[in-house]
Amino acid sequence: MIWNKQNPYLAEIISAKLLSGKNSNKEIMHYKISLGDSKIKYNPGDSLGVIPLNNHQLVTDIIIRLGYSPLNIVEGYDKTIFELLESQFEILSPTNRFIAYINENIHHTELNKIIKNQDKTLLSQFKYGKSVLDFLNLDSKFNIDLKIFLSLLKPLQHRAYSISSSLLKYPKEVHLTVSTQRWEKSSQKYGGVCSTFLADNCYQGTRIKVFLIPNRNFRLPVDHDKPIIMIGPGTGIAPFIAFLQERTQLKSHGKNWLFYGAQFRKTDHIYENELIYFQDNKVLDKLDIAFSRDQEKKIYVQDKIYEVKSEFFKWIKEGAYLYVCGDAINMAKDVNSILQKIIQEQLNCSEDKSILYIKNLKKEKRYLLDVY
Ligand SMILES: Cc1cc2nc3c(=O)[nH]c(=O)nc-3n(C[C@H](O)[C@H](O)[C@H](O)COP(=O)(O)OP(=O)(O)OC[C@H]3O[C@@H](n4cnc5c(N)ncnc54)[C@H](O)[C@@H]3O)c2cc1C
Ligand SMILES: NC(=O)c1ccc[n+]([C@@H]2O[C@H](COP(=O)([O-])OP(=O)(O)OC[C@H]3O[C@@H](n4cnc5c(N)ncnc54)[C@H](OP(=O)(O)O)[C@@H]3O)[C@@H](O)[C@H]2O)c1
Structure with missing residues (x-):
């Protein structure tokens, strides 16, 4: 059976768990969904389409x-x-x-x-x-x-979510990392259609309509020995949990470096235990976290990258693949700017040359983005 937008698979929720801390500004959920007898096979880097119901x-x-x-x-x-x-x-x-x-x-x-x-x-x-x-x-x-x-209305659309699991570790399961969108205006409460559909209506046993959205442009290197650098603040961390699970299962030799960003260490250090596990098992070689609001001046992933610019560039020169996932509007642009700045400094070259360098990284499919 081919499952798609027109013919989605009715998948059962295995569990829905709050990842963010009690007093966090965010509500980040981890959903485990059963793929049952669907025969859906995904790769780390793919997304899952969820068809919601309105509130x-x-x-x-x-x-x-x-x-x-x-x-x-x-x-x-x-x-x-x-x-x-x-x-x-x-x-x-x-x-x-x-x-x-x-x-x-x-x-x-x-x-x-x-x-x-x-x-x-x-x-x-x-x-x-x-x-x-x-x-x-x-x-x-x-x-x-x-x-x-x-x-005058639009047809109800599905929403895409980066898959945060590896089939090698969880056969017949797909995991999602979803930030529930809630806001208040003039004492009225609002919620994003799909993220609150999942958070407020989906529990263990609930069935939801899903389909796979493959992303061939956001895959781990075919050569498992290649180093990778992953940059994913907020829910941008989702595919990288999948990457790290996959590389653990494959016993890949390639080095792995993750830059993660969140507001506060106390409430927003999601996947902390998983990251410790990856470090203990020598899968995650380097981990840099930017807690933006734990000090007076904000610190973002790009600031962390700049702090370690020589080593960061050394990895790139050694053939590392660079992945960016999460917010497209500001984060991905700011990360690109810091990358350009580092290249200019490290190669002592002009802006034009650094832009060309980035263009080549993209051409070689070593600078990959999954931003939304
Ligand atoms: C390839 C891809 C991968 C993605 N992966 C993930 C992922 O892993 N995790 C994840 O959480 N999301 C991910 N997203 C985003 C996700 O698809 C949805 O866009 C997101 O969950 C919001 O959808 P929604 O239906 O809850 O909100 P919608 O009903 O779409 O509402 C969003 C709208 O609500 C309004 N709004 C939202 N917040 C506020 C506010 N504070 N104040 C006022 N208005 C507001 C805005 O107008 C916004 O346009 C991904 C998107 C893409 C394209
Ligand atoms: N997740 C979603 O469903 C979704 C969907 C579409 C769009 N967005 C938008 O994408 C943005 C990120 O959402 P998120 O939930 O993934 O992450 P998030 O939890 O809002 O942010 C993660 C971390 O990134 C920091 N950050 C903010 N601006 C940044 C920048 N320009 N460069 C680098 N880091 C930056 C945040 O710092 P501060 O908060 O302290 O500034 C925070 O520490 C939000 O603006 C959100 O509205 C989210």
């Missing part, structure tokens, strides 16, 4: 706001309105065309002005953290036909 309270609140009953069958869909909003449409984050429609049909001084001026920055600030329901509620007198409403 039931949000579904109910929207149906009430629209003035329908949850059991109303929607013409043309052959499903109740509850079923449709639960599993077919993105009902948390509004689409631009939904916002445009709302704007055209309500009097709301701030939104009307932002859209009239086509101010993208102000619009994204206005939108930030607001749900579809919040937009419906911008004007309590606003009414919308159900069919028009549905036509």
